[in-house]
Amino acid sequence: MASNDTFASLRSRYLPDHVIGEILSKRWIDNAIPFSALVLTVVVLGTIIPDFFSVSSLSDLARQFAEFGLVVLALTVVMISGGIDLSVASVFSLAVLFSLIGVNVYELPIPVVMGGILLIGMGCGAINGVLIGYLRLRAFLTTLVSLIIFRSVYEIVFLRMSTSIMSGFSMSELWLFIGEGTIFGVPTSLVITAVIALAWHIVLSRMRPGWRLMAVGGARRSAFNAGIDVRFMVFLTYVASSTMCALAGFLFAARLGSTGSDTGVGLEVQALTAAVLGGTAIGGGRGSVAKAIIGALLVLMLTNGLINLGISGPITSTILGAVLLLAVFVDMRWQKHRHRILAKVYVSPAYLSLPPAPQVDAPGSPYALNDRLRSVEIIGLGEIEGPEDVILDRNDNLYCGTRHGDIVRFFGPDHKRSEVFAHIGGHPLGMQFDRDGNLLVCIGGMGLFQVAPDKTVTKLTDETNRSWGSIVDDSRLRLADDVDVAPDGRIYFSEATIRYEQEDWATDALESRPSGRIICYDPRTGKTHTEIPKLVFANGVAMCRDGLSFMFAESWTCSISRYYFDGPKKGKTERVISDLPGYPDNINRASDGTFWMALLGMRGPALDLALRMPGFRKRMARRVAPDQWLYPNINTGCVVKFNEKGEILDSLWDLGGLNHPMITSMREHRGWLYLGGVSNNRIGRYRLPDADPNWCAEDEYWGQRT
């Protein structure tokens, strides 16, 4: 038994099972299949084609990629917005034609030609854009027609000008530089395409217009309702698409210096194949520059490779068709089953051995059961939902957060009237006042915010340093939970877990993995860093009176620790209580120099045992519906008073659970104890018989003020 335990503990400590799920949950995993296909293609072609990796053949590939990649990128941008642009091929060939007319026939300066070509591209795009964006025509049909229109224009002009194009020839240095030159050994056209691709990557992944584009493609109705100018965005995508295709045509003209009657024919099918192979969804909302590049490279290398192997044209087309079928098939399966696989793999329980729980009903137990919280006064019944934390200011006003993303203020002293003090948008969890009376709030899913007394909301931080080797992006704050302020103004707050969102906290309990942490934000430098990593659901934080340390709770290990951030013991953590009968939540100061702590739920022997059996919990997570998993018992909670030595001094219960079944927070204020619960619709107020009737936490922290 013991050896089994040791084994399970070692296994869960050293085998990183959770990594698989985290990798699968990354967005770039979408690119894994196309990317491995690309690598496979490169390896296979590289072995069977001699000189595949020679400089000259790579530079040829680079130039072709510069043109084709631009076209695929153009199509990708439109597809991301939920449309489709079949006219890419015709715009491309028009650009080739007019470039050659400009350069060979009229001998215009190259920049003028280039400008003109881009204008032609914009014009073509604007036609598509107005029709599809503003007149709400169907994209497929409309670009199909414009494909034919632009193609007809090409054929008419081409017939007239072909002879003069053929007889003219430009010796312009710039023209040759674009077509055949290099910049530091890299073909000019590839540099141009790379710059454009990089710009699109930044726009799509880092900038507002790109996000809006994604939103329009992902859920057009929601985007419209969210106030995005859908029509304009759609219009823009077509303009951008055609302009890029025109540029690609210009580069093609510079490289080959000629055009035939089949220039660009069928390019739309190739580009579409490339986009889909890369993983861009045809319905919109999914796609990236990386996908476009992978797809374009794949198609280009495959076609080039087959030609170079001397495989006959028809067989080449058969192979391409088969590859397209296979790619879409694999992609469909992947899209369909990814979430299913992820759901099965992501939950990865760890080994956790808790000391035996104290007997709460034993005589003399400090946890002796009682019903003292049953007769509390009720504040704001039904007006608020989910006051995870409550706090009071010097003027007896009561603040609490709600599930709707508001901070509600009940006016003292009777707390009958209330107002929305501030709207931030996420569920406010821990709260604290700083020296200047600003309310600091941890918002689940958003980060640390500050609400000034004049109600202005400021974001203090929503990210910390990313830890090495992290797969889940742990620089973003997912579940900031409780906060307190050191005398010098540094703000310490807990983040419960980096692996789950707030609503999945119970799954984190099932895992009981050290994925939480304490983070420090220093307002003097504006910097954020992780102070204590790898905590098991880090929760309550409360400053000790020495000004050098704070108490913090780890819910799933049922323990309280004390951390020294200054002084001789700086950097040390001491376990203060390690055998709580329940799961601790917020910690706050009491008037007599001790602390209050909320237990959000009570331990049970079944879950305690299961925590030592990670394999069992993993099987449970895979095979049993989530609503039948073993969870912490949150039907009963209590408030416990303890001192710095870790002695339990008192406990307050509401056994029947009439008013406060689950308690996540409590504040003492002028002889009363105010109670909050993350799933309650009320705030409770309990008269503390022996407490200092004038004690106010804000005064104790920052001194008396009028």
Next chain:
Amino acid sequence: MSKMRLSQEGVVFALALSLFVVFSLTLNNFLTGGNLIALVRSVAILGVLGLGMGLVVIGRGIDLAMVATMVVSLSWVLSMAQGGTPLGTALLLGLLLALSIGLVSGILIAYADIPAIFTTLAMGLVAYGAGRAFLFQIDVQNTPSGVPWFSFLGTGTVLGIPMPIVAFGVVAAVLALLLRRTRFGRFVYAAGDNAVAARITGIPLRPLIVAQYIVTSLIAFVAGVVMAAAVSSMSTRVYNSTLIYDVLLVVVLGGISLSGGRGGVRNVLVGTLLVGVLLNGMTILDITYTTQNLIKSLILLLAITVDSFINPRDEQTSQQSQGDI
């Protein structure tokens, strides 16, 4: 007001009618029997293909492999006939080939859940390539000489009506019966309108989809026979042309929505009619082939633009899972 509202079919029909009237009044030899027959004949093959495409589009599919099916099966037939196989046997084998292409597409779409647009695009490439590589070497196949009944299919007349028109009429009539009078037709509409609902009510959705693509391939084969007989050869390069886009346009212009469940044979006829009137009028107006393409597509654009004003869509409804088609 709602009664006054024109459907897209109405718009296109009105456009075709007004063009017809304008041409009749302004062009000398437009309104002659010979010309009207020439008008229909010039678009008959397009129309036949359009009927096949119409069927799958009603069932919320699309078949971009139609032209490849037609070209490959007929080229194989002619190649076998050149090689000495009796034409009848060759035609039978070609028909089997066409049907099996449809069968494979259908299975991939219905059972492997690959979107129709990609399946058929890829099937077109595969069929074309495999045909050229394994079934026949030369890309233009001539009809065998000395088989008068075959050339009659392309160049003969029945009661003064050229065979391509007769074929168009027969296929249209059969398809109309199939769609309106049989259980298969009802099911196609139901599946196209709401595939999930159709499935829940017990329609065998997957076999139904396979059947659609088989029927469409059959129609493509018929179109191929008429075409080969009319041009007395079959060139695989037809596959590389924009014919498939023209077919799609005829279907959609007539008012068969790409989102399925709407329209019928009449819509294809109306779409074909507009294209026919246009082409014929421009021919008489002495407009060159390339310019005709331009004008044709501009008129098509006009038609769908007018439709968008009469039947506007908005952001709340315009997105579909298969993209904005």
Next chain:
Amino acid sequence: MTIRKLLTAGLIALGMALPTLAVADDGLDNPSRNPFYDGLKGKRVVFIPLAMGFDLTEGWAAIMRKQAEDLGYTLEIRDPNWSTDAGTRALTALIADKPDLIIAHNPDVQSYARLLKRAMDAGIKVIQLNLESVVPTDAYVGADWARVGYIQADVLTKQCGTGSGKSGKIAIVRGQPTAASDLYELYAYKQTFAKDPAIQIVSEQAAQYDPAKARAIMETVLQQHPDLCGVVGNWDNQDIGAGAAIQAAGKADDIYLVTSGGGNQIGCDNIEKGLLDMIISYDVPLQGNAINQQIAQTLLSPAAAGETQTAYYTPLTPLTKDNIGPRTCWNLDQLK
């Protein structure tokens, strides 16, 4: 004794004579033979056609392959399948690959031009086959398109020009407007037709080697000009479409259709069927032999790539109903 002496003497004489006799029977070792075979053995020749799968390229390839097998050099084919883009890609890859000789079949006069020059700069010899580009290379073997054009135009002028009593309306069905064949032929047509005031060019459109397109164009032209007199086309495989349109309109006897081609049996069949009236044949088997000869010569030539430029224009034969017999035209199986 004497007999024995005689016998001995005879035997000795025989013994001495035998080697002499053997030397005399060995004949002469041809000194130029070995350099020829050794010079060709192991060489690499790559052919880039417009596409495989039609009579001309299949015919040439069959003949070239035979000689390659015979003489021990390799012939590879890169098939761009009608795509200029694929062709240029194949060519760029070949420049890196460095074969000994590239045989290029140009889709138009310019697309490959720069690349062919680059290939020669890289030391690869280049022969252009039947369709040339604006850049002269080591050799050109193929039809003299201007001459094809003049012959065609002369035939039509005779059929439709002054004194023929016909309308003089002529339609030109072009192939690929940028290909060498088209450009040079068109020049010849224009020059010739300009000389006869009775000739009137009523249509000049490109069918891009596609018979269906040729048919569509011809249907249009026939509607516009029911009194059309002659059609001059670029390629027989394409112009059977035009011929079918003429036949469908019932005007096969009134309209004279002259085109050019490789002299394949299908072309002859089409003349017999009345779809075509005359094909100026550039005779693929002859061209195949000429290209074979040129391949050997170019590979053996000590000159560097691009140093000398030669051209050989293959003979032309007009084929009509009157002069074709069962053996006039060729088919692929014979060549293989």
